[in-house]
Amino acid sequence: MQINESTVALVTGGASGLGGATVRRLHADGAAVVILDLPSSPGEALAAELGERARFVATDVRDESQVQAAIDVARELGTLRIVVNCAGVGTPGRVVGKRGPLPLEQFANVININLIGTFNVLRLAAAAMLDNEPVDGDRGVVVMTASIAAYDGQVGQAAYAASKGGVVGLTLSAARDLADKAIRVMTIAPGTFETPMLAGLPPEATAVLEAQVPHPSRLGKPEEYANLVAHVVDNSMLNGEVVRLDGALRMPPR
Numbered sequence: 001m002q003i004n005e006s007t008v009a010l011v012t013g014g015a016s017g018l019g020g021a022t023v024r025r026l027h028a029d030g031a032a033v034v035i036l037d038l039p040s041s042p043g044e045a046l047a048a049e050l051g052e053r054a055r056f057v058a059t060d061v062r063d064e065s066q067v068q069a070a071i072d073v074a075r076e077l078g079t080l081r082i083v084v085n086c087a088g089v090g091t092p093g094r095v096v097g098k099r100g101p102l103p104l105e106q107f108a109n110v111i112n113i114n115l116i117g118t119f120n121v122l123r124l125a126a127a128a129m130l131d132n133e134p135v136d137g138d139r140g141v142v143v144m145t146a147s148i149a150a151y152d153g154q155v156g157q158a159a160y161a162a163s164k165g166g167v168v169g170l171t172l173s174a175a176r177d178l179a180d181k182a183i184r185v186m187t188i189a190p191g192t193f194e195t196p197m198l199a200g201l202p203p204e205a206t207a208v209l210e211a212q213v214p215h216p217s218r219l220g221k222p223e224e225y226a227n228l229v230a231h232v233v234d235n236s237m238l239n240g241e242v243v244r245l246d247g248a249l250r251m252p253p254r
Helices: 017-028 043-050 064-077 104-129 158-181 203-212 222-234
Strands: 007-012 032-037 054-058 079-085 140-145 183-190 242-245
Touching: 007 017, 007 064, 007 104, 017 032, 017 043, 017 079, 017 222, 032 043, 032 064, 043 054, 054 064, 064 079, 064 104, 079 104, 104 140, 104 158, 104 183, 140 158, 140 222, 158 183, 183 222, 222 242
Parallel strands: 007 032, 007 079, 032 054, 079 140, 140 183, 183 242
Antiparallel strands: none
16 A cells, blocks of 8 residues: 555554654655654654654543544544554563562553553544545555564563463454455564663663574664564555564573
């Protein structure tokens, strides 16, 4: 699907990290962009930097009315054809740790943001795309973000791995649900990337992570994630699949 001057892209978690790089790439490719992130994020500054074809909408992806309001903003800018789900949290915790069982509320919070929030955006965005005239056969495309933790969940990643495994499981079913509506659904499962989630690690810990990646032995760059999103948008045969973006990394137990 080719991006044209009427194309609008909506990106959750779009103020920084993978989402921020994706916002910049799609904007550079010619799309108007709507940045969804928390009020405390630098989303307003990013929108101001990009100019009049960018909007920031403070949004909790779990909230139906807030997500719908952001979609309404997107439709005011043009035709919503691209949605990228990058919002997520990685709160760690063992099933049973030193303080006892993992608090159910903590587990549920990760599931609610990473999985239910992703589905909330998917369903509302897909509904908004139904009125679109097809371009290159597509009314729209939704890209979701899983993680290689969905396959290689490490110690302390029970909630995170379960949430991302849910996104993986959602991919094909959603693509099949929306196929007759000419809306594609794809998922990217990144490995270890240079994101705010890893920004606080000491250099020695970062070096260990880099050494685990077979090739290239480094952390992934958010721009590389954004490049793959751009290719998914462009290549209409990509549908219903999860693509690992990880340098052949298979994470060890710890």
